[in-house]
Each structure stands twice: as C-alpha cells, then as structure tokens.
Amino acid sequence: MSVVVVGAGIAGLTAAAELAGRGVDVQVLEARDRVGGRTRxxxxxxxxxxxxxxxxxxxxHTALLELMARHDxxxxxxxxxxDSRFDVRGAASAQSVPGRFPPLSGVALGELFDLLDEVTRSVRVDAPWLGPDAARLDSLTAAEWADTNLRHPDSRLFFPLFLGEMMAAAPADVSVLHMAFYLRSGGGLRYLNAFAGxxxxxxxxxGAHRLSEALAAGLGDRVRLSEPVTAVEQDDTGATVRSASGTTRADAVIIALPPVLADRIDFTPELPARRSGERTGPGxxxxxxxxxxxxxxxxxxxxxxxxxxxxxxxxxxxxxxxxxxxxxxxxxxxxxxxxxxxxxxxxxxxxxxxxxxxxxxxxxxxxxxxxxxxWVNDPYSRGCYAALFGPGDWLALGPGLTRPHGRVHWAGTETSTEFFGLMEGAIRSGRRAAAEAAARP
Amino acid sequence: MSRDDMVEIFRRVLETDSVSVDSDFFASGGDSLLGTRVLSAVARAEGVELSFEDLIEAPTPAALADRVASVTR
The missing domain is CATH 3.90.660.10 (Polyamine Oxidase; Chain A, domain 2)
Known part of the structure; x- marks a missing residue:
C-alpha cells in the first residue's frame, strides 16, 4: 500500500505519520521549502x-496534547x-483597566453574547448544512445579522473586533451559519474566547512549528520540500501525482490543503464539486x-x-x-x-x-x-486562521467536505467539524484521512 | 429580584446547579464574557443596567441581588 500526502502542515504530517506507523509506504509533497503550513x-x-x-x-485539544506528549x-x-489597555472610545484615548473587560456597556455586550450563544447553539455542529435553520443562516452574512440584531453602539463596535479575534473574519466575509458553526466547533463562545480555562x-x-518539525523528522526523506503539486490523475490501478520534480505513483492520495488551494490542482477525473465557492475567502x-x-x-x-x-x-x-x-x-x-x-x-x-x-x-x-x-497573501496558505465560508458555501460545500473522490481523500483543518480552523482540527482531520486511506480495499 | 432569582441567573449562565446565594461568580467558572450575560439577564428581568464593576464588587447572588435592590429602591 502506498499513499502520497499533499501538504506538510499539521494535517498532512499527522496523516503521513499515522500511515507510516501502519507500515504504509508514504510520501509527503510540500510546496514550500519548510514544513508546518500555517504554523511557523x-x-x-x-x-x-x-x-x-x-x-x-x-x-x-486532546489530540494535540497527546501528539505533543509523544514528541516530548x-x-x-x-x-x-x-491591567489591560483599551482604546475603544475614539480619539486615541487609551486607558488602563483591571482585567480583560473593555470599558463598554456590560449589558450591551451581554446582549450580544446572548444572541451569539443562541445562534451558535442552533447549528448542527457535525453537519452544519443539515441544521433546522441552515438554509436561512447560510444565506445571510454576519454583517447583515449584526445590522438587524445589534442595537447598542457598543455591541456594534465590539462585534467585528470579537469576530476578528475569534476567526480572523470581517462580518461581511462569513455567513451566519459559518460564524455560528465556527464558534460551536471550537467549544462555544466562552471556551474559544478564554485564555485561562x-x-x-x-x-x-x-513554538508551534516544533510539532511539525518533530513529525517531519520521524518521516525523514519521505517528506519532499519545494514540490508544489499541480495535478492528480487516477486510473484503474492507482493515482499519479504531478509535482515540480516529476510524478509520484500511489494507491491513494491525501490532499491536506486549504480548500482554495485544493481547487487549484487539476484532477482527472474531475472533482464532482469544487472544494471552495465564489464567496470562500482567506482567513x-x-x-x-x-x-x-x-x-x-x-x-x-x-x-x-x-x-x-x-x-x-x-x-x-x-x-x-x-x-x-x-x-x-x-x-x-x-x-x-x-x-x-x-x-x-x-x-x-x-x-x-x-x-x-x-x-x-x-x-x-x-x-x-x-x-x-x-497570511492573507501567502500563496501556499491563502489565509489564516482558516478559510472563511461565505454565504452559500456550507450548503454547497458541506456534503462533500470529507467525501473521497475515488482514491483521493481530504484532510486539513477545514475538513474537521471538530475544532475547525485550529491545530486540533488539523490533527483530527489527518487521523481521519489516514484511517480512510488505510482502510481502502 | 430575590436572591433565589439571582441564583437562577447564575446557574443558567454558568451552566451548573452548584450555585448557592454565596457562590462567587468568578470562582465558579465565570469570566468576563459570561459576566456580561448575568448583566443582560438582570437588565431584562429588572430593567436595571449594572456595570461589569458591579459584578466584580458584588460577585455572589446575594450581594448582586442586594445591589439591584439598592438601585431599584
């Protein structure tokens, strides 16, 4: 059994290490001259x-902690x-405040978090495109949602800051469904926002890059750098992966890339559906x-x-x-x-x-x-923390998120409905994809 | 608003039943984000706008209910 993994970020390296541990002949092709993806x-x-x-x-983040322990x-x-410093009152009037709470109306922010909590709980986190209100929430941007729901100037001021911090998004970039899913996937508002606890x-x-370096060290020369992949061709007996230095043949392929970059690979046969949509943006x-x-x-x-x-x-x-x-x-x-x-x-x-x-x-x-x-303009990440799903994306892309395309399997933090966008999601996706590839007949 | 009403708000926000009238919000798993949700719940129930400092200074259901009473009296 042989597998080519495309992308030496945390997801790809996790998948490769899992497969190598099962005795699979694995090669990792990485476009950059370093491993680590969106860690550096x-x-x-x-x-x-x-x-x-x-x-x-x-x-x-149990999978990450376990992997860290394994690599010491x-x-x-x-x-x-x-004290914290806050400059939220205009005219560059920074002030010191004890604790982490900004000098804004507590009631207004509480109302904002009540509304966010409500919409966050309404999504189906394992399959957001299937929730009861999915179609409506997928059609609205978070900016439109805020415009309708937020009345107090302090909540209107704070909402974009909160969304930027939580998911590196401007409210106009993401659907309400994606915002709610992301917050839920990461453990809910409080967990995702908190430092302690x-x-x-x-x-x-x-540094977080040490995890990828440790995984890559275990794989040795099976990780090949400066090998951007341009095409994946499948036939009856296997798959051919085209990269900078030539072609690599394997029984299966794991694409561990952000969705927009996965779509730049030429697949033969073609993918039944794209991995990203018109409104999918970079984190x-x-x-x-x-x-x-x-x-x-x-x-x-x-x-x-x-x-x-x-x-x-x-x-x-x-x-x-x-x-x-x-x-x-x-x-x-x-x-x-x-x-x-x-x-x-x-x-x-x-x-x-x-x-x-x-x-x-x-x-x-x-x-x-x-x-x-x-990270916004980085050609081999195209955004960070993660791809931003805009209006229409979840309903169109969700059903195919992890569905294999013949011998091609999908990894990357954007394919994990658990801890989407985080290192933890990347590891979980890599494990899933490795298990899928290893279970091929 | 009675102290028991305030206990109910704390329980709902902290998602735990182990809150009594003398439980400290911040020692019971509360943080600033959840604290604002106590403030919005109080505002909805009583029409009283407490500040985040009120919660820091009166972090138990008993003390916070007293503070609401002192404002509405």
Missing part, C-alpha cells in the same frame, strides 16, 4: 521563538496578569511581533493585552518565551484591517504599527525587533 516559528532572540502563525491550545513537547501558560490557555514551548490575519529585551510592560503593571477599535493592531497579547530570552508583544491585525495593512509597504506597516503601540503603551521604549507575517 520566527527566532526573535538567540534560541527564543515566537509563533508567526497558529499558537494557542487548551485542555480540550511541553506547554507554556499564556501569562495575563495586570479556554482555547488560549497555553502555547507550545519553543484575514496578519501577525505583528514587537520585540523587547524583556516583557517590560509587566514591570509597569500591564498584562500586554490591549484592544483597540481602530487598527492596525486590534489586539495585542504577551507572547514572550517562557525562558525570558525576550519580551514579545504580538499584535493581531484581522478582518478588514488585515486587508488594508497587508496592502501597505513594509515601511508604512512598521511606522503605523509602532506608532499605535506607542499610543497603547506610552511607557515602553521603541521595540528592538519588528516582524510582520502576512
């Missing part, structure tokens, strides 16, 4: 790493002690890292957490390495702001981000290091 480490100080992509996990990777708690409880010590996240010699803000009684109504840095969080080798403030640029920021020159990006950080944290010196990671 940047060395921000000698031996100190920051996550340029996916970073966080919590205790419900440790968790680091996210630190959130001290939630989906952001920990990071992976040394809109740009990550900015501001590097300091140490987490200086902690000495000022600040947690590093901030939320701003205006960009580019809609929120910041303390992502300093546990070993104290540096202070890292991660800025999240999401939704509309991500598109706008990504279109700026490197100099403009640096100037605007550092100016905003200076307003948010006026007692901090200029950072000693500055990094921008643009």
């Amino acid at each position: 480490g940047i060395e921000i100080a000698p031996g100190g790493w920051a996550d340029a992509g996916a970073a966080y996990l919590g205790e419900r 990777l440790k968790t680091v708690p996210t630190v959130m002690e001290g 939630g989906a952001q409880e920990w990071r992976i010590d040394g 809109c996240a740009v990550k900015v890292h501001l590097i300091h010699p140490s987490p200086l803000w902690r000495e000022q009684g600040l947690s590093g957490w901030s939320v701003s109504a205006d960009g580019p840095l809609l929120s910041t969080v303390d992502d300093s390495p546990a070993d104290g080798s540096a202070g890292v403030l991660t800025g999240f640029v999401t939704g509309e702001e991500a598109r706008r920021f990504a279109a700026l020159s490197a100099d403009e990006q640096r100037a605007t981000a550092i100016a905003q950080a200076g307003r948010l944290f006026p007692d901090l010196p200029e950072p000693i290091g500055f990094h921008v990671t643009d």
